Amino acid sequence: MKITDKLQQHKEGSPKPTFSFEYFVPKTTQGVQNLYDRMDRMYQSSLPQFIDITWNAGGNASKLSQSSTELVSTAQSVLGLETCMHLTCTNMPREQIDDALKEAYDSGCQNILALRGDPPAGPASSGDDNCEWEQCAGGFRYARDLVKYIRDSYGDHFAIGVAAYPEGHPEEPSDELNMRYLKEKVDAGATFLITQMFYDAQNFVEWCKAVRDYGIDVPIIPGIMPITTYAAFLRRAQWGNINIPQHFLDKLDPIKDDDELVRQFGTDLVVEMCQRVLNSGYVSHLHLYTMNLEKAPLIILDKLGLLPTEQDFTNDPVSLLPWRKSLAPNRRNEEVRPIFWQRRPYSYVARTSQWAIDEFPNGRFGDSSSPAFGDLDLVRYSLFRQSPKKALELWSTPKKIQDISQLVIDYLQGRLVCLPWSDTPLNHEVDTMLSHLLTLNKNFIITINSQPQINGIRSNDKVHGWGPKDGYVYQKQYLEFLLPRDKLPSLTAQLEGNEMMTYFAIDVNDKLYTNHPEESKANAVTWGIFPGREVLQPTIVEKVSFLAWKEEFYRILEDWKSIFIKDDDKESIDLVQHLIDDYVLVNIVDNDFVNNEDQIFNLLIRL
Structure with a gap:
């Protein structure tokens, strides 16, 4: 099912906010197997609306390299998890994009997060607009072009998400241009937004208002990064030019050498931020960047009161058989x-x-x-x-x-x-x-x-x-x-x-x-x-x-x-x-x- 349809269906039936998890492709075969187990376990304990897999073409550096399409196919067909696949157009010839889209389509995946990706050389950013670099021959230069291509090629089959930047794009200082580029991606066929991580709740709420005032009315999904260690917290914020509110620093800097306390206080700060965002009325879904870890995102959800109740488990559609049904198209009628x-x-x-x-x-x-x-x-x-x-x-x-x-x-x-x-x-x-x-x-x-x-x-x-x-x-x-x-x-x-x-x-x-x-x-x-x-x-x-x-x-x-x-x-x-x-x-x-x-x-x- 499309993410947009799932979110709308839930909204009509329950006021309770929903959530999803993001995972990246591990570098080893054993890491992939362990991730499958973790994804399955996290699903059984929390019932996210969907998961998503970051983009990795596979095979670039090692025979052990796994591709995003392999993980997406396994998540859909074996684990029965609604999955969204990241797809970038950097260094991606059109044939490779076509292959990735076909594999996603064949596996039953109906959700794509379309990104430009990092430039072949230059700053490490996940930006996807207005960077001066030449696209791959036969490929695409901007995320909006990739969105349009997917929509032209597959019609309404995919829900297409795009990246959004509440604190501005690292490569574009103009708020006006960033908003225009975001609107262009939506006009090209994007149906939901997933934002870059942030910690400034007030700024995020003001940005959401600006998005709506600009005429962009697709669902806004905030990207939430747990705080696990002080060094990782600062490093990730620096990578994305993310503003850190002073009260975050006041709480965490004095205990920066105690990882357990940083995790505890950092979780409380992120929970408070999430609650303010949910109370704003602009969003009803949180997207947690798990970094392939289990405990931190689940603790956040638990403190927010978003983990499922007994009734939620009773209504969970995956329990309709003693084994979890596959979401692959050719297996949806399988009952034995x-x-x-x-x-x-x-x-x-x-x-x-x-x-x-x-x-x-x-x-x-x-x-x-x-x-x-x-x-x-x-x-x-x-x-x-x-x-x-x-x-x-x-x-x-x-x-x-x-x-x-x-x-x-x-x-x-x-x-x-x-x-x-x-x-x-x-x-x-x-x-x-x-x-x-x-x-x-x-x-x-x-x-x-x-x-x-x-x-x-x-x-x-x-x-x-x-x-x-x-x-x-x-x-x-x-x-x-x-x-x-x-x-x-x-x-x-x-x-x-x-x-x-x-x-x-x-x-x-x-x-x-x-x-x-x-x-x-x-x-x-x-x-x-x-x-x-x-x-x-x-x-x-x-x-x-x-x-x-x-x-x-x-x-x-x-x-x-x-x-x-x-x-x-x-x-x-x-x-x-x-x-x-x-x-x-x-x-x-x-x-x-x-x-x-x-x-x-x-x-x-x-x-």
Whole structure:
């Protein structure tokens, strides 16, 4: 959705001000993965209207360089976050601009912040007007030209934002000319303004009045820079020629060597500034420059009373399914996913990103009708999301099977946020079966994924609920785990002829064991009943998906082993190889969802 439409929609429904976050492109692959996790976590805790990603063309200095378009695509399609992409025209030939716009369009992004960018040589500024420099051959000289080009090329598809300067442009001293240039950008097709950072609230309010008096009536979004350290505070203000009110200096200068106090008092000053700006009536939305940090912007929002209430979370549209829906155009009707990727949404979306939604029954991705389903090249970059250094920090160098089981136990108890095969942290959904999961891992049955049995909980339940709040949700108990190969005969014997408990088991060599009915393609393990709707079945277990997941899972183990090969760590190499060779990947569904007994655990504990 366009930023302008989201802001208007919220304004009509609530007087509460809204906010957004800005992130920049990290320089390393691991930094990008960590940023994805942070963006996802900040969204879940605060529900911003949108995020935006600063411009980086990618590939300029390092093979690790990531582009803004990659981050935008992932934020839209995997994380399901409304995203705005910065786009500059400095040193950008028209073909490169066209490529960036097409990638944004294809990912479902409907918001662009159009900037001139810094001159190829000269002062470091984010200015975008009236600087005497020659544009790239075939490119654009001013932001207004880029705005017009986007509007001419894509019509009304994008909401287009432009930069605004409440304290004047560093390269143009004339307030009159700055206002004229701003009006020209709006007249060319810009639909919202995001301002440069500032600390002088009174000056900002007076500037807003001048903007409105000049006939510019698009939304004004103030850019808010948190204060974290005294040196960074002064440096950023100097870069943008930002006026620092005397009372800021009076508060911060005496404590400039105490970072904790600077952060505390600086936050209070920024909160007071934001409140004055919101009280002016000219703005109802704040845009926080996060600098890829989490705590500072959230503390500001908390002190302003803008973090979501329980009702806000209830109304959040991303909770309409147990997993967050993608905003990519070809995935918006997706309502079903195989449960195997519950903790690995990145690889699942990457695997299926090129498939058309209408190829699959019930708006679902992953059907065997696509020969691409087993092709891991689609997700090679995301099979093992941690760098070798980060993997060693997280999981050390396990030497024996007890070390592996302890890693899983630490994950289950919240001491680890991820595992090699689980990208996302656990929530409280596992609490009802936690003691059983811990026991299984202590017995060296390594649990991979699970969900508890639920028989008709209201859909607005804080832990298990999803979908419209006036319905009921159901789940079959599900467990996926690594089982020592020598225990497999006992398991299959106990499950033989058991119609209520269905399973798949497979080893690295593709030897498959199952009692799943051959004629049944998919087994719904989660469903919801809501007034006026068909039954929703958002997670399933099926053979073809399990076979594809098996390939991915064992590749993850191989990638993990390769880290130890580089360090010639024979014990760790042998341990992971032991998992690959001597364990089988198993999942069991207890189809008796009305039975409150933990029947899967009772079965496994007897092995």
